Amino acid sequence: MEISCPKLAMSELALKLHSTTCQPCIFHVNRNHHIVLMEQTLFQPANGKVPLSPSPDFILPKDKRPLLSQVSKLATIPIINMEDEDGHGLSSSLVKKISQASEECGFFQIINHGVPKELSESMMSAITEFFNLPPEERAELFTEDMTKPVRLLKANWRKRPLRGVRPFLTLGILLMISAICYPEILPNIAEYAKEIGVLMKRLLSLISQGLGLDKDCIQKRLGESPRLSQANYYPPCPDPELTLGLAVHTDLNALTILRQSRGVTGLQVVKDGQWVSVDSIPILSSILMMEGTRVHHRAVTNKDLHRVSLAIFYGPNKDSIIGPIEDLIDEEHPPAYRICRVS
Numbered sequence: 001m002e003i004s005c006p007k008l009a010m011s012e013l014a015l016k017l018h019s020t021t022c023q024p025c026i027f028h029v030n031r032n033h034h035i036v037l038m039e040q041t042l043f044q045p046a047n048g049k050v051p052l053s054p055s056p057d058f059i060l061p062k063d064k065r066p067l068l069s070q071v072s073k074l075a076t077i078p079i080i081n082m083e084d085e086d087g088h089g090l091s092s093s094l095v096k097k098i099s100q101a102s103e104e105c106g107f108f109q110i111i112n113h114g115v116p117k118e119l120s121e122s123m124m125s126a127i128t129e130f131f132n133l134p135p136e137e138r139a140e141l142f143t144e145d146m147t148k149p150v151r152l153l154k155a156n157w158r159k160r161p162l163r164g165v166r167p168f169l170t171l172g173i174l175l176m177i178s179a180i181c182y183p184e185i186l187p188n189i190a191e192y193a194k195e196i197g198v199l200m201k202r203l204l205s206l207i208s209q210g211l212g213l214d215k216d217c218i219q220k221r222l223g224e225s226p227r228l229s230q231a232n233y234y235p236p237c238p239d240p241e242l243t244l245g246l247a248v249h250t251d252l253n254a255l256t257i258l259r260q261s262r263g264v265t266g267l268q269v270v271k272d273g274q275w276v277s278v279d280s281i282p283i284l285s286s287i288l289m290m291e292g293t294r295v296h297h298r299a300v301t302n303k304d305l306h307r308v309s310l311a312i313f314y315g316p317n318k319d320s321i322i323g324p325i326e327d328l329i330d331e332e333h334p335p336a337y338r339i340c341r342v343s
Ligand SMILES: O=C(O)CCC(=O)C(=O)O
Pocket: 230, 232, 246, 251, 258, 260, 266, 267, 297, 298, 299, 308, 309, 311
């Protein structure tokens, strides 16, 4: 929240903010003399000393908690090597593996995907650096204006306690890839998104072929390139059983490619009705591909480690028409969805 009212006395302002939000307020005056409401303190000391527990604002009701002991220890996520036997990544065996994984669960980890490792690593470092900035500096990007190309997203307990998408004090930043207006935040985002775009087009081509369609059929339907990215930061949480980093959701797009901190797990997806943890494979530099609207997923927190993830979303352009592909419809396979325009 940012308020421009330089004439208001601080104490008066604190009172005003307190009455609007019903929460004790911490605020900071930024370099434009605007008052920026700060994030809530993370943890509550139990009896004034360690061990710490999550602040009551972040503790979910029992039926919304992650039940970590019930997360499957046996189920695994398919891993697909994109560098197949013919060395071109387009062989029929790769088409088969991808269509099988898409049909069975809608997500898989990919290795040897061709996205330069150094570029991915530099993205993850830049995100960590951004979220480690003093809260008052990054708070300047907080806005609820959906048209802004760069938006800092915060745990939304204040407005919708216990029901928000970010129950714990997770932070996210949503960037339109075309908006290079904040190069200092994620300097390589355009280059990274371009590489991921190439990979996404390859995947769409393989999926199209698996469905017996022309190579570029699905991509033509969606539009040119991925346009949106979201970086997430999950601070360590004293008791991950009590809350969630990101509540259960599906992504509003066709494909998501997600990279997570090396060696720190947190992402979980539903497979055959059970929650399964998506291991972050440290050495292989894997990334996860998900079919956006189909896959229910969530992020849990970690007790001692912070975790960062970076999602690139590829969805239909505003003027695309989405619906079942005509070539796949016949009397035996009637359309399951209606045709509609995106905007
Ligand atoms: O942090 C994660 O692993 C999940 C992120 C996610 O689902 C999203 O950004 O939509």
